[in-house]
Amino acid sequence: MTVSRGAGRFLxxxxxxxxxLLGFLxxxxxxxxxxxxxxxNDLVSAQLPPxxxxxxxxxxxxxVDVTENWQSEYLQNTCNA
Known part of the structure; x- marks a missing residue:
């Protein structure tokens, strides 16, 4: 009983x-x-295995894709502020 109360309190x-965290993931x-x-798609068009x-x-x-995406969002938000 204490475990479920603890989990509910934590949540x-x-x-x-x-x-x-869920949105990030x-x-x-x-x-x-x-x-x-x-x-x-790029690999298949170059006749390489996916x-x-x-x-x-x-x-x-x-x-690289993730950091470029975060960088563009960060720069967009800081330049508009």
Whole structure:
């Protein structure tokens, strides 16, 4: 009984942070899916074998795409402020 109350209290006290974490993870998942599809289209047109999700997620292409996206959002928000 104490465990469920503790979990409920944790969720209630941290709901905003957990919601932002969920949004962040869903954004990364969307970036992963879209980026992998684009990369595989480029690879297939170059007659190379497509890559899987894990290979793309650990590639520098994924890291570059994510950081470029965050950089453009940051710069857009700071320049308009």
């Amino acid at each position: 209630r006290e941290n709901s905003l942070g957990l919601a932002f 869903l954004t990364l998942l969307g970036q992963l899916i879209a980026g992998r599809a684009e990369m595989n 890559v899987g999700y894990l290979a793309y997620a650990t590639s520098s292409d994924f890291a």
